[in-house]
Amino acid sequence: MKILEHKVALVTGAGSGIGLAVALAYAKEGAKVMISDINESAGQEAVNQIEAAGGTAAFFKADSALPEDNEALVQATVAQFGRLDIACNNAGIGGEAALSGDYSLDGWKKVIDINFNGVFYGCKYQLLAMEKNGGGAIVNMASIHGMVAAPMSPAYTSSKHAVVGLTRNIGAEYGAKNIRCNAVGPGYIDTPLLAKLSPDHIQALISKHPMGRLGKAEEVAELVVFLSSEKSSFMTGGYYLIDGGYTAV
Ligand SMILES: NC(=O)c1ccc[n+]([C@@H]2O[C@H](COP(=O)([O-])OP(=O)(O)OC[C@H]3O[C@@H](n4cnc5c(N)ncnc54)[C@H](O)[C@@H]3O)[C@@H](O)[C@H]2O)c1
16 A cells, blocks of 8 residues: 555655655655646656656646745645645755855845745645645755754755744644644755765765765655655654764764
8 A cells, every 4th residue: 555645745846856756755655746846847857757657746836935936836736636735845955155254145045035934935835725634744854954053054054943943833833733744854965956066075974974975865755755644643843864873973
């Protein structure tokens, strides 16, 4: 039995990396999936991949930083598939690299708008749709930097800590309404997000993980599927690390 059979899910930033892996895993477990991204061709390619594997998916272009796009994404999902049961708010960027004192105001705003405000806007409209079903599950993509610093990336660290806080609040507010909300904290994962880093930088990052490697997007997707399914029925307001031991030392 597929664990997300008859469920309708949406994933933001689903054209690449972790979001793509989550969308593919949701579809493999039987969910109908609304793929969302600002990158239309990548999003459409994700739909093609799901359909080629026998799953059901559609694409809706949305910029996570815009409240109206988040509202339209939820409306489009309900119009296409009839309801919304599961949402993974995954879209995010690394942002510029600078000390906090040198960080540009525009760079700060951009990261906070996509990585944090975007997650709030997503949750806000998803919660309203899920209340109509009498339940649902939200998984927000944080990071190990929802817990520990990323020197030279103060906006990223702040945005991910804020995602963890918002997730706890929603968990507390909506537990009695049967809507669960959890956050995931991956260590460094081998995705296009890391493509701009030099080989030396990647090696330095690998050395911070006791398991001696980067994580895989598919490994994060396994945790997201679990938190989205009835298998995690008593889990809400939580923040779950999947980091190869990064935060253990
Ligand atoms: N890769 C890592 O090491 C790592 C570790 C921890 C957490 N994360 C988090 O996981 C999430 C996904 O990261 P990834 O590594 O898969 O990155 P990625 O760059 O491979 O994919 C991100 C996707 O988000 C989309 N996107 C960017 N801005 C958007 C916007 N404003 N609106 C809608 N879509 C947008 C991009 O087009 C892309 O398809 C991010 O929130 C990131 O912070 C990544």
